[in-house]
Amino acid sequence: MSCVIPYRDAQHRCRSTQTGVRETHHVTLVCVVVVMVRISATTARLSTSQGSTRVQPRARAVERRGRCARTVRAAGGVSGGEGKDFMKRAFERARGMLENVGGRTGVATSGMKCDIDAPTWGELERMLSELPQEPVDDDASDASASERLFGTTSTPRVKLYRDSASWCPYSQKIWMQLEEKRIPYVKEKINMRCYGLKPESFMKIAPSGALPVIELDGQVISESSVIARVIEDEFPEHKPLLPYAPGSAEGERARYLMQMERALFGRWMQWITSSWSDGSGYSAYSEVLDSVDAELGSGGGPYFMGSDFTMVDIAFAPFLERMASSILYYKGVKIEGNGGRWPHLDSWFAAMANRKTYRGIKSDYYTTAHDLPPQLGGCAENGDNVSARDAIDGVDGVNWRLPLGPLNEKSLEPWWGSDDPVAARIEAARKIVSNHTNVVRFAARGCGEPGKPSYSAPLSDPNARPGEAHIPAVDAALRCVVHAMLQPDVASVQGPAKNAGMFDADATSLSLAYLRDRVGVPRDMSYPAARQFRAYLNWAIERL
Numbered sequence: 001m002s003c004v005i006p007y008r009d010a011q012h013r014c015r016s017t018q019t020g021v022r023e024t025h026h027v028t029l030v031c032v033v034v035v036m037v038r039i040s041a042t043t044a045r046l047s048t049s050q051g052s053t054r055v056q057p058r059a060r061a062v063e064r065r066g067r068c069a070r071t072v073r074a075a076g077g078v079s080g081g082e083g084k085d086f087m088k089r090a091f092e093r094a095r096g097m098l099e100n101v102g103g104r105t106g107v108a109t110s111g112m113k114c115d116i117d118a119p120t121w122g123e124l125e126r127m128l129s130e131l132p133q134e135p136v137d138d139d140a141s142d143a144s145a146s147e148r149l150f151g152t153t154s155t156p157r158v159k160l161y162r163d164s165a166s167w168c169p170y171s172q173k174i175w176m177q178l179e180e181k182r183i184p185y186v187k188e189k190i191n192m193r194c195y196g197l198k199p200e201s202f203m204k205i206a207p208s209g210a211l212p213v214i215e216l217d218g219q220v221i222s223e224s225s226v227i228a229r230v231i232e233d234e235f236p237e238h239k240p241l242l243p244y245a246p247g248s249a250e251g252e253r254a255r256y257l258m259q260m261e262r263a264l265f266g267r268w269m270q271w272i273t274s275s276w277s278d279g280s281g282y283s284a285y286s287e288v289l290d291s292v293d294a295e296l297g298s299g300g301g302p303y304f305m306g307s308d309f310t311m312v313d314i315a316f317a318p319f320l321e322r323m324a325s326s327i328l329y330y331k332g333v334k335i336e337g338n339g340g341r342w343p344h345l346d347s348w349f350a351a352m353a354n355r356k357t358y359r360g361i362k363s364d365y366y367t368t369a370h371d372l373p374p375q376l377g378g379c380a381e382n383g384d385n386v387s388a389r390d391a392i393d394g395v396d397g398v399n400w401r402l403p404l405g406p407l408n409e410k411s412l413e414p415w416w417g418s419d420d421p422v423a424a425r426i427e428a429a430r431k432i433v434s435n436h437t438n439v440v441r442f443a444a445r446g447c448g449e450p451g452k453p454s455y456s457a458p459l460s461d462p463n464a465r466p467g468e469a470h471i472p473a474v475d476a477a478l479r480c481v482v483h484a485m486l487q488p489d490v491a492s493v494q495g496p497a498k499n500a501g502m503f504d505a506d507a508t509s510l511s512l513a514y515l516r517d518r519v520g521v522p523r524d525m526s527y528p529a530a531r532q533f534r535a536y537l538n539w540a541i542e543r544l
Ligand SMILES: N[C@@H](CCC(=O)N[C@@H](CS)C(=O)NCC(=O)O)C(=O)O
Pocket: 167, 168, 169, 170, 171, 191, 192, 193, 194, 209, 210, 211, 212, 222, 223, 224, 225
């Protein structure tokens, strides 16, 4: 007997689950074709060391992380002096590490066997269907939605082309603007170059390949600042996000703040991509951040234009979000929740997290820290970042491990709305169950073969092939993880049992780790759900 978690239902009864045959539901949700970049030693989590037959992904990651951090510093990461050359080498080294991983054809294993007892997908689906469903909230943006109609029935005038991995800050702006204004739109997701090939149909309408692009009544418009203006002009009946007369004091203030956003962006770029003059990089950046904080304070907050949410917030959001994660990850400085150092900024982050439009399109620290390097040509660590980096990567032995601590304003990543671990686990379980065939095959790439050609985002490997022989094992392991997430207490679940059974323990472990490291926020699920899922995957990995 095992008991489904009592989700807001103290009376929820226990249900029996049977273990057994894998079902073959072909659910056609978007595949978790995930790409995450893990330059430097982060990549090591996927690696099998040469000739090694037993894989302990986390221990090895820490070991390689230390090695790589030392190499980075030896190459000028802390004391610096080699600028872009250093970054290029760091990036190439990271790719080289992945190629080593990619060099394997099939997984050399120790032959260690495991047994995995789990309900079928059909049973998991039934458990989920018996839980109370949260009503669909039309105000909440959803990265997986292919259209947003906001209650309308006519064909939307707008088609938005945005990046498939939800990495592009410029696409994020337009996405948020459409959501805030509740303008109906359909969406087509296009790869960024570092992730894979762009479809010819897109290149025909947008030869530069740059995202975002919209079609408005069939007319193609590119360049996010132009798109944003056109949207404001063409949809006056929808909530105006810059409702100020040109030349008015408020209009001037909005313009000034937008310029300040670009100044902050410039200082951030300078600092985050530079491996030298770390101190001056920090002072130059924090000088503008101080001004941003002061402006937020003088405007009365919580938003840039006071109590009104406007295009100024939309201009700042994608980059402040990326700054918060990358500066902590690569420089060890917390700009979000830094004990009152930037108090008005904290209030802004908190207010933004309460917007349902933003919550559904906001990324987490892990995703951003790893999607930036291929976009920026590399990010440079300064040596002060090690503990934050390891915590964000979940190799500190705490952050991606059960039992997870509370998620609140004191967390490593503050401000994700309410902290409801049960709801988060249910969300993760639903995402996996509804797309399990694809997710299993995707995870099994971890014990399969790398793709050719590869792409510049080190972990993007759209042509990789799963280890077919191990798919039943990966399938069972994933069912076991989902089942565990649906229990009140993970201790009541028998995880994978080593030294027995029919499955290959190493191949299964590698596959779960491969998946764990590629859960992207918001593309695959929300941060609270991803946090739970990563930790439950680790719970299973630790038993293999
Ligand atoms: N100035 C452009 C910048 C757009 C841009 O840089 N887009 C990036 C993604 S964030 C892009 O499409 N790069 C090509 C690619 O990676 O495929 C805008 O604001 O729209």
